[in-house]
Amino acid sequence: MTRLGIALAFSLLLAAALTGCRREAGVEVLRQAWNDAAARRVDAALPLAKDYLAARPEDAAAHYVLGKCYLHRQDANTTLAKGEFETALHYFEENGDLGVLAPEMTAVLFQSAIHRDIALALMRVLYEGDGQRFPGPVLYPVLDLALQHVSKGLGFDPSSAFLLDMQRSLESLRRGRPSPTPLPQQTKGAGEITI
Numbered sequence: 001m002t003r004l005g006i007a008l009a010f011s012l013l014l015a016a017a018l019t020g021c022r023r024e025a026g027v028e029v030l031r032q033a034w035n036d037a038a039a040r041r042v043d044a045a046l047p048l049a050k051d052y053l054a055a056r057p058e059d060a061a062a063h064y065v066l067g068k069c070y071l072h073r074q075d076a077n078t079t080l081a082k083g084e085f086e087t088a089l090h091y092f093e094e095n096g097d098l099g100v101l102a103p104e105m106t107a108v109l110f111q112s113a114i115h116r117d118i119a120l121a122l123m124r125v126l127y128e129g130d131g132q133r134f135p136g137p138v139l140y141p142v143l144d145l146a147l148q149h150v151s152k153g154l155g156f157d158p159s160s161a162f163l164l165d166m167q168r169s170l171e172s173l174r175r176g177r178p179s180p181t182p183l184p185q186q187t188k189g190a191g192e193i194t195i
Contacts, residue, residue, distance in 0.1 A: 025051040031100045033065050042069040061099035063088035064114060071121055078121040085118045108156045115153030116163050122146035123166065126173065136176070146170055 030052040036045035046069040053062045067084030070077045089111070092098070098110055105113065122142050129139045147170045153163045 025055055027052075027100055030059070030062050030065065033069075034061070034100055034104075037065050037068045037072070040072065042072045043074075045069050046073070058091050058095070059099055060088045060090075060092035060095070060097060060110075061101045063091060064101070064110075064117075067117060071117060071124075076124065078124045082118055082121040085114050085121070089114045112153045112156035112160060112163070115149045115156070116160065116166070119146045119149035119153065119163075119166055119170075122149065123170070140174075143170060143174055147174065 025048070029048050033045040033048035033052065036042070036048065045065065049062055049066040049069060053059065053066065056062060063084045067081045067088060070084060071081035092107075092110065092114075096107065098105070098107060101110060123146055125142050126139055126146065129142070147167070150163055150167045150170060154160065154167065157163065
């Protein structure tokens with residue numbers, strides 16, 4: 001066996017041993033990640049959500065929490081956030097399990113929140129593109145997609161004040177009006193998750 005082969009075999013054995021010694025993150029880890037994310041401590045929540053997902057990659061709630069972390073970090077990554085929200089929606093539609101979020105919201109509010117947060121990620125892309133003076137036609141597909149998600153979110157929760165505000169802002173942009181100021185911080189309505 002060559003030196004490279006020996007080094008590779010040793011690396012694989014070490015990785016397997018370390019992985020085997022690692023304790024699997026339980027539901028309390030995801031609950032803590034959710035609490036941290038809700039309190040806007042997303043940098044603390046992010047590694048917890050990732051650890052939990054390493055053992056349970058099909059957990060819709062965990063993907064949602066991870067998406068919230070990516071969206072609300074100081075160096076927000078809207079692409080990763082949107083991907084995590086879409087993954088959360090996929091797994092929720094597949095298995096209908098809210099996991100640790102079940103005490104916090106209903107299935108209807110969860111789906112509304114996912115569409116709201118996808119639209120919010122897209123709105124951040126719009127604001128960034130507008131700030132860099134991208135021409136309107138370049139941003140219209142993003143704008144239209146954001147409006148579609150707002151509409152889907154309102155289909156689940158027609159009384160969401162935040163979604164209604166988003167809809168008004170996006171429709172104004174679509175009509176060619178100047179960009180509105182960034183949306184205010186979300187306020188929590190009855191049964192609505194707003195982090």
